[in-house]
Amino acid sequence: MGETKTYAGGCHCGKVRYEATTDLAQVITCNCSHCSMRAPILTFVPPEQFKLVCGDEAELGDYQFNKKNIHHLFCQQCGVESFAWGTGPSGKMYALNVRCLEGVDVSALSPMQVDGKSR
Secondary structure, eight states: OOSEEEEEEEOSSSSSEEEEEEETTSOEEEOSHHHHHHOOOEEEEOGGGEEEEEOOTTTEEEEOOTTOOEEEEEETTTOOOOEEEEEETTEEEEEEEGGGBTTOOGGGOOOEEEOGGGO
């Protein structure tokens, strides 16, 4: 899975939908207290590679914890967090839950585990 392509993604009920262009060669799992309970596989994209197709503030809840520098956005209808965003040293980035991308065989991926305890 080393090619850059555009994926469609979103929540379970379909109220939140997006398109993102990414390369799934490097994906991660995080062991912070929040991610370890949800078990997402993540890939990151800059804003110019992310487009929210449907879902707005009325559909999205925003959960923040610890330093409150990551916006964990979830569908208020079905509860699925299909993406998040945060600002780091290189600017704003979107974190996509690869499990919410259409047509991706997550069993074919080899996620690297990162230590999220410093967040």
